[in-house]
Amino acid sequence: MRRLPIRLGRIAVVVAALASSPVWAADFNFNHLVSNIEQRYQVRHDRIPFLGFVSFCARIVTHDGVHGLHLAQFEDVGNRVPSDDFDTFVRGQLGETWNVIVRTHEKATNEDTIIYARADGGRFVLLIAQLEGKELSLVKIGVDPDRLPRWLNEHEHHETL
Amino acid sequence: MNIQRRAVILFLALISYRANAQAVFPVDTSRLAGRADETTTVSLDKNMLRFASKFLSSNEEDRQARRIIENLDGIYVRTFEFKTPGAYTSAELDTYRKPFATPEWSHIVSVHGKDADGDTDIYVRLVDGEVRGMFILSAEAEELTFVHILGPIKPEDLNQLSGNFGIPKRHMDKAQRRKDEQQ
Numbered sequence: 582m583r584r585l586p587i588r589l590g591r592i593a594v595v596v597a598a599l600a601s602s603p604v605w606a607a608d609f610n611f612n613h614l615v616s617n618i619e620q621r622y623q624v625r626h627d628r629i630p631f632l633g634f635v636s637f638c639a640r641i642v643t644h645d646g647v648h649g650l651h652l653a654q655f656e657d658v659g660n661r662v663p664s665d666d667f668d669t670f671v672r673g674q675l676g677e678t679w680n681v682i683v684r685t686h687e688k689a690t691n692e693d694t695i696i697y698a699r700a701d702g703g704r705f706v707l708l709i710a711q712l713e714g715k716e717l718s719l720v721k722i723g724v725d726p727d728r729l730p731r732w733l734n735e736h737e738h739h740e741t742l
Numbered sequence: 743m744n745i746q747r748r749a750v751i752l753f754l755a756l757i758s759y760r761a762n763a764q765a766v767f768p769v770d771t772s773r774l775a776g777r778a779d780e781t782t783t784v785s786l787d788k789n790m791l792r793f794a795s796k797f798l799s800s801n802e803e804d805r806q807a808r809r810i811i812e813n814l815d816g817i818y819v820r821t822f823e824f825k826t827p828g829a830y831t832s833a834e835l836d837t838y839r840k841p842f843a844t845p846e847w848s849h850i851v852s853v854h855g856k857d858a859d860g861d862t863d864i865y866v867r868l869v870d871g872e873v874r875g876m877f878i879l880s881a882e883a884e885e886l887t888f889v890h891i892l893g894p895i896k897p898e899d900l901n902q903l904s905g906n907f908g909i910p911k912r913h914m915d916k917a918q919r920r921k922d923e924q925q
Contacts, residue, residue, distance in 0.1 A: 682790050684783040686775075700789045726796040733797070 611651040611721045614674050621670060622661045624717070626653040646729030647722055649706075655717040664693040664712050671697065671710065679708070690714065703727075767890060768877060769838045771820050774886060777829050778822035787816045788893075807902040814893035819909060827883035835881055838888070839863060842877060850897060866897065873897075 615626055629652055636650035655662075664686065672679065675697060683696040690713065697708040701723070709720045775781050786794055791811050798804035811817070824830075842849065842865040851864035860882060867875035873896060878889040889909055903909050 680785060680787060680790065681783075682785055684781075686778075686781045688779045698790055698793070700793070705790075705793045724793075726793045730796045 609675055611653075611719075614671070615653045615719065617674060618655070618667075618670075618717075618719075622658065622667075624655045624658045624661060626655045629654065643732045644728055646725050646732045648704075648725070649721065649723040651719075651721040653719040655719075657715050658712075658717050659715055662712060662717055664695075667693075667710070667712065667717075668695055671695075671708075675699075675708070767818055767820070767888075768841050769888060771822070771838075771888060774822045774830065777824070778886075779825045780821075780823040782819070782821040784817070784819040786818070788814070791817060803902065810895065810899045810902055814891060814895060816890075816892040817903075817909065818890040818892075820888045822886045824884045824886075829884075830881070830886060835861060835879070838879055847877070864897065864900075876900075 619625060632650070632652055636648075639650050640646075640648050668681070668684075672681070679697045679699045681695060682698045683694070685694045686692070692714070693710075693712040695710045697710070699706050703725070705724045705726055707720075707722050707724060709718075709722075711718045791814055795808045795811050798808050842863075847865045847867050849863065849865055851862060853860065853862040855861060861880070863879045865877045866873045867877075872894060874892075874894060876889075876891040876895050876897075878887070878891075878900075880887040880889075891903075900909075
């Protein structure tokens with residue numbers, strides 16, 4: 582019994598290491614991120630009806646090519662969401678297993694698009710943030726890199742026939 | 743080995759994994775970002791390249807591109823577009839070329855116009871006689887593009903990659919033409 586605390590310590594170290602590794606890290610909670618954005622920037626997101634159904638349909642239609650579609654739209658954010666601060670904040674929320682793979686900025690329209698990605702076992706999860714004028718859109722989607730291209734190719738093939 | 747030591751080793755291993763995952767871009771382009779009308783940054787490490795390569799089509803050209811990127815460790819692209827010419831000077835371009843004036847890098851293509859419009863430089867990083875990285879600087883009057891490719895790549899492979907992963911096609915075509923002329 583005296584060895585129990587040591588065993589628990591070892592288990593805690595292993596669990597902590599696995600949880601922080603890229604393969605085993607738990608997926609972030611989209612709703613939690615949206616709620617934290619609302620709190621930080623004092624903005625509110627609009628409810629989008631039937632989004633769960635749309636996500637389900639996307640999964641069926643793409644033969645499991647995409648999954649876990651989440652979308653949040655914030656309107657009238659004004660100048661309350663500076664893109665650099667937003668990027669730093671979102672990176673902090675997502676953790677180090679995520680990478681920014683694409684970032685664009687257009688000065689004339691003050692439009693920023695940031696695509697975050699992480700490998701999740703055999704799948705990839707993308708979080709796309711778009712800041713455009715007074716609007717902020719956030720989309721999270723899981724992609725199967727084998728099934729989605731196959732579906733896209735089939736789709737393209739049918740269209741060209 | 744005690745538990746604390748194991749935990750420290752595990753921690754260091756994770757830190758080094760993450761440090762390697764994020765490659766440092768060899769030139770500092772932060773000053774350009776403030777002046778550019780449009781800025782695009784593409785950062786694809788090995789994992790993301792593998793993911794992106796799945797979206798290439800099944801035609802012969804894309805099959806070859808997939809074969810090339812399977813061995814690459816990363817592609818990093820930065821593009822700055824300006825509405826009017828003159829947003830950067832030849833002297834400024836020289837500062838971006840400076841980090842490659844080392845024995846580690848070889849300057850294999852150099853196309854320089856009179857007013858820095860249409861300049862293209864390609865550098866390769868050689869390790870034991872093999873190309874292990876490539877850096878491309880392409881300057882047009884209203885656009886500056888920097889491409890950093892990590893991993894084994896041959897200069898002739900550029901044609902297959904251009905047009906994909908954020909690597910602009912027209913710059914590569916132009917550089918390839920000039921390289922053919924030089925040979």
